Amino acid sequence: MVTEHTDVRQHILDTAKPIILGKGFSAVGLNELLSAADVPKGSFYHYFKSKEAFGEALLDSYFSSYRSRLSDLLNSGGGSAGERLMNYWQQWLDTQASDGTDGKCLAVKLGGEVSDISEPMRIALARGTSSIVELIAGCIREAQQDASLPAEIDADKCALTLYNLWLGATVLTKIRRDSSALEAAMTTTRQLLKQAP
Incomplete structure (x- = not known):
């Protein structure tokens, strides 16, 4: 059993995430x-x-971890x-x-379920998803500066459109139990960003 205050709290959140996913x-x-x-x-x-406060904390923890991983990928990858x-x-x-819960999106899993029954959890989802869109928009702006994406793209609108597209495809x-929607999202993403396949 974990004994430190923050460790116990985080242990509960970490243990619960795959179960809830x-x-x-x-x-x-x-x-x-x-x-x-x-x-x-x-x-x-x-x-x-x-349990609602736990759900809000679970979402905050999930998005904090996700933002950290995404920031590393978008800012320091090759x-x-x-x-x-x-x-x-x-x-x-x-x-x-892929099958299983590893790496699955908690926003997709809980968005429809909790948004109508818990205002604090809905707000945590809105706050978390907005922060992901901001990171994507920042990467688009950086790509425009290094000329790897076209300058005419509206970074904020494009980031929101792409995130919405990928959430819906997920x-x-x-529902379909196949990857056709995600593959279509990738095709559309390449078109919007003017990237060759």
Whole structure:
């Protein structure tokens, strides 16, 4: 059992993420989460005042980690900014088309489920997704500066359009159980960014 305050809190969040990615938020009871994390119920309420507060913290933790990984990929990966951006979409296609929960998008899993039942969780989703769009827009601007993307692209609008496209394609991938929507998203992405296949 983990003993440090922040470690226990993060341990609960880290243990819960794959379970919730597999089953959803409402279908997972506290007993299942606490048993998997090997944490007593009283400890859970020491860190989270309710399951909803836990859900908000889970989303904040997910987006914080995602932003960090995305920032590393977009800002310090090899190649031009345009190449790094296309690598991001390729990684998205690879992870979201695969089986299992590893690397899956929590925004896709919980967006439709919790947005109507929890305002704090909806706000956490909105805040998190907006921060991802900002990183993408920043990479587009950098790609315009290094001439790996066309200067006429509106970075903010393009980033939002692409993120919306990929979120929707990921939902369709779950529905269809094939990667056709993600492959179509990649084709559209190349067209919008004027990148050769």
